[in-house]
Amino acid sequence: MKTFKLVRVLGLLAFGSLFMVNVSATSIPEDKIDTLRLAPINIEPTSPAMQKVRNTDVKEVRSYPMQPPIIPHKIDGYQVDIKANKCMACHARSRTGESQAPMVSVTHYMDRDNNFLAELSPRRYFCTQCHVPQLDAKLLVENDFVDMEHLIKANVEQKKH
Amino acid sequence: MLDKLKKIWQVLNRPSVHYSLGFLTLGGFVAGVIFWGGFNTALEATNQEAFCIGCHEMENNVYQELQSTIHFTNRSGVRATCPDCHVPHNWTDKIARKMQASKEVWGKVFGTINTREKFEDKRRELAEHEWDRLKANDSLECRNCHNFTYMDFTRQSPRAAQMHSTSLASGEKTCIDCHKGIAHHLPDMKGVEGF
Numbered sequence: 001m002k003t004f005k006l007v008r009v010l011g012l013l014a015f016g017s018l019f020m021v022n023v024s025a026t027s028i029p030e031d032k033i034d035t036l037r038l039a040p041i042n043i044e045p046t047s048p049a050m051q052k053v054r055n056t057d058v059k060e061v062r063s064y065p066m067q068p069p070i071i072p073h074k075i076d077g078y079q080v081d082i083k084a085n086k087c088m089a090c091h092a093r094s095r096t097g098e099s100q101a102p103m104v105s106v107t108h109y110m111d112r113d114n115n116f117l118a119e120l121s122p123r124r125y126f127c128t129q130c131h132v133p134q135l136d137a138k139l140l141v142e143n144d145f146v147d148m149e150h151l152i153k154a155n156v157e158q159k160k161h
Numbered sequence: 162m163l164d165k166l167k168k169i170w171q172v173l174n175r176p177s178v179h180y181s182l183g184f185l186t187l188g189g190f191v192a193g194v195i196f197w198g199g200f201n202t203a204l205e206a207t208n209q210e211a212f213c214i215g216c217h218e219m220e221n222n223v224y225q226e227l228q229s230t231i232h233f234t235n236r237s238g239v240r241a242t243c244p245d246c247h248v249p250h251n252w253t254d255k256i257a258r259k260m261q262a263s264k265e266v267w268g269k270v271f272g273t274i275n276t277r278e279k280f281e282d283k284r285r286e287l288a289e290h291e292w293d294r295l296k297a298n299d300s301l302e303c304r305n306c307h308n309f310t311y312m313d314f315t316r317q318s319p320r321a322a323q324m325h326s327t328s329l330a331s332g333e334k335t336c337i338d339c340h341k342g343i344a345h346h347l348p349d350m351k352g353v354e355g356f
Contacts, residue, residue: 055318056318056319057318057319057320058319073318073320074318076231077229077230077231077343079342079346079347082349083346083347083348083349083350084342084347084348084349084350084356085350085356086342086347088356089339089355089356095355100323101320
């Protein structure tokens with residue numbers, strides 16, 4: 001997390017300097033800069049092996065209520081463009097009977113003023129904007145995310161003592 | 162000149178008067194072999210991917226799209242070429258398809274799809290022809306390689322196994338019903354069943 005923040009700050013600084021804002025980035029020594037690239041910028045690192053998509057077809061638990069559900073299957077070559085939406089071939093309301101796939105949420109048929117539309121709302125059309133398959137990959141950075149249920153529980157416990 | 166032609170006609174009209182029956186039989190046999198061999202060689206030549214993508218219509222559109230799909234490049238290096246899916250392997254069916262393809266020669270000559278825009282405009286119609294053909298022959302070209310009898314459902318993902326063991330097994334559905342656009346981009350799918 002810390003390194004992430006550092007990178008972000010650096011990025012902002014670089015962006016700022018573009019607009020001739022008088023901010024100096026030299027305060028951070030170069031060896032302290034860590035990126036996910038793990039190689040100097042002038043060297044082409046060997047790319048890591050490609051990770052496998054978790055293709056279990058079993059729903060994953062959402063980490064928080066508003067999380068767009070993870071796609072629990074491969075989506076290689078699924079066409080989502082102006083002509084066709086392959087995801088909707090199974091997840092559309094009218095298709096779920098045959099496919100037994102979960103129907104896309106009703107919110108996907110609403111425009112931003114909460115009017116219901118007959119078809120998928122254009123702003124929700126591109127599924128992979130929010131929904132992604134899960135790779136069988138190691139975490140690249142430490143994740144200290146805590147589920148709010150745990151937070152509530154911890155809070156309750158604390159009050160008891 | 163006329164005399165010569167007359168003589169040739171006389172020979173052709175009644176060859177058995179001029180040549181021995183043995184020569185004619187043997188000659189006919191040899192000529193038959195050469196003709197048949199030549200015909201099939203020419204037919205096979207038109208059944209090569211290099212022949213298909215000899216036209217820029219095929220090379221710049223469908224062939225480019227094929228290259229990123231699993232039927233072109235994959236872990237085991239087995240690949241399908243154009244005729245594997247688009248020309249029946251059975252001889253009579255192949256000839257029938259080749260005769261239909263004369264329409265494609267017409268299209269080539271008159272430039273029916275000689276630009277990207279024209280091709281895109283016609284994509285739905287062309288795709289529908291292929292869907293109809295595969296629907297009619299129970300996805301024969303798919304099944305030339307993907308034999309249902311030897312499918313191991315336990316090696317498939319759960320949803321694939323679910324679909325293949327029910328709808329496909331019962332014959333209610335055929336490959337193309339679900340697997341449209343696996344080797345090329347889909348056309349505008351408005352109103353297509355299953356989309």
